[in-house]
Amino acid sequence: MLTDQDIQRFRLETRGTQHVIHFNNAGSSLPPDAxxxxxxxxxxxxxxxxxxxxxxxxxxxxxxxxxxxAKLLNANRDEIALVENATVAWNAAFQAIDWENGDVIIATRADYASNYLAYLHLKRKFDLEIKVIPSLTSGDLDLQAFEKMIDSKVKLVSVTHMPTNGGLTVDAEAVGVITKKHGVLYLLDACQSAGQYPIDVEKIGCDMLSATGRKYLRAPRGTGFLYVRRSVLSQLTPYCIDSHAAEWTGVDSYQIRTDARKFEGWEASRANTMGLKAAIDYALTIGVENIWQRIQYLAAILRNELAQLPYVKVHDIGDLKSGLVSFTLEGKSADEAKTYLHERGINVSWNGTSNTYLDMTSRDLKEVVRASVHYYNNEEEISDLITVLKKIN
Ligand SMILES: Cc1ncc(COP(=O)(O)O)c(C=O)c1O
Structure with missing residues (x-):
């Protein structure tokens, strides 16, 4: 449990907190001085x-x-590849699968746009079927329906752990129980959950996991990583190999590395890697479980305060809610609200239909304002946001 003194220290170690009220941690967090x-x-x-x-x-x-x-994920170091963002990480795994006509991908309704675009893009090359796990009225995955969807044609189960808006936290561990039972490949997009939620790949049971540095891990932009379970590494063929990922052994031959670094490229910002390491070590020192508790505490206050405003509607779903709080304001577009808040020193973000097309359209939403809290935010900042929102109309 983090104390008020801890939070005070984290804020002192985050000089951005002296300049701005930052509720765009799901976009890119304020990094600590380290x-x-x-x-x-x-x-x-x-x-x-x-x-x-x-x-x-x-x-x-x-x-x-x-x-x-490896420590952050409870994985082994040879299961990790360093890449420049979550999309590169995710695609490194997704494109490495031996796709064939007739394959089925099982996806989730709140999948991130870039992931769904990759399914659609691949569908132009192969005769694939994309099936979406139905949601319960709570917004959580219907796990019984999901299990019934699995047959021998299913090549991949692809899940977005914490969608980019909508507040949902998918029960990634429950999905893993089912994928393990049926021996199906499981790719988890942990872009918004890495650094926010205590991720244990052994408990989750995913085979591959993608993440970015700049969001809840508070690392520099341009950092990300992929985890690939040792037991599936040999089934996956990287779509791009350079002389770091493979060795040119003869006129007509080459040897691909056997560890996850076969998904890396040689050239990268080493300075950013140092920043990523510092960010992860900082989070590990605080404890991701502590971070998660604090985020849930602040997000619950924010949702509750927003719900008191008569012209605000909170659009978050699911039993276990993330730190990504989505809402709309009567009479103000999400972009107008974002600009209004920004001009008053408060950073939020906005999402449109195309970020999570299936989820947004199924809920008849065109856009939402997204205020994403992190552990270094505090109650006063939430009050300030609410005070400004009270004057917006
Ligand atoms: C759920 C989710 N997945 C993937 C991404 C893409 O991450 P990146 O921009 O690091 O490639 C995002 C970005 O917002 C996201 O919210």
């Missing part, structure tokens, strides 16, 4: 000493990034 320092220190050295030389000097720390991610 992240900024790690990136700046590495960049300075690189600019002075040379890129490859600095890489060599910092190799132990860069390598330790894999250990930090």
């Amino acid at each position: 992240v900024r320092n790690a990136v700046n220190e590495y960049n300075n050295e690189e600019m002075t000493m040379g890129g490859y030389e600095t890489n060599q000097k910092y190799l132990p720390q860069l390598e330790a990034t894999y250990d930090s991610i």
Whole structure:
């Protein structure tokens, strides 16, 4: 449990909190000083000493990034690939599957747009079927219906853990019980849950998991990672290989690496990797379970306060709600609300239909304002947001 003093310290260590009320953590969080320092220190050295030389000097720390991610996920370091964002991570896994005509993908209603676009894009090449798990009236997945959907044609179950809006937290562990029982590949999009929710790939039972650095992990932009379970690594063929992912062994031959780094490219910002490591270590020191408790506490206050405003409607669903709070305002578009708040020093975001097309259209929503809380936010910031919203109409 985090104390008021802890929160005060986290805010002092996050200089952005002195400038802005940041409720756009689901877009990109304010990083702590530890992240900024790690990136700046590495960049300075690189600019002075040379890129490859600095890489060599910092190799132990860069390598330790894999250990930090492995610890965050309860995985092994050889199951981790460092990439530049969640979409690259997700596609590295998705495109590596041996797709064939007749395959079925089971998806979720609140899947992230880029994932669903990838299914549709692949459908142009293969005769695939996309089936969507029905939702209960609560908005949670209908797990009984899901299990009945599984047959020998199902090649992949693809789930977005915490959708980009709508407040849902999918029961990823329950999905894993079913995929394991039926021996079906399971890809989890943990883009919004990494750093927010305590992820344990053994408990969840997913085979692949994608995440980004800049959101709830508070890492620099341009960072992300993929987890691939050892037991499925050999079934997956990367769609792009460079000389880091494979070795050119003869005129007509090459050897692909056997660990998850076969999904990486050689060139990347090492400074950002240092920032990612610093961010994950910072989160691990606080404890992701503590972070999750605090986010749920703040998000519940925010939802409750918003619900008191007669012209505001909160649109969050599911039994277990994430820190992503979605709402609409009567008489104001989401973009107008976002701009109004921004001009008064409060950052929020807005989402339109195309971010989660199936979910938004099934709920007759065209757009929502998204205020996403993190553990370093506080009750006063929520009050300030509500005060400003009271004046908006
Ligand atoms: C649920 C979810 N998945 C994937 C992504 C894509 O992440 P990235 O921009 O790091 O590729 C996002 C971005 O908002 C997201 O919310």
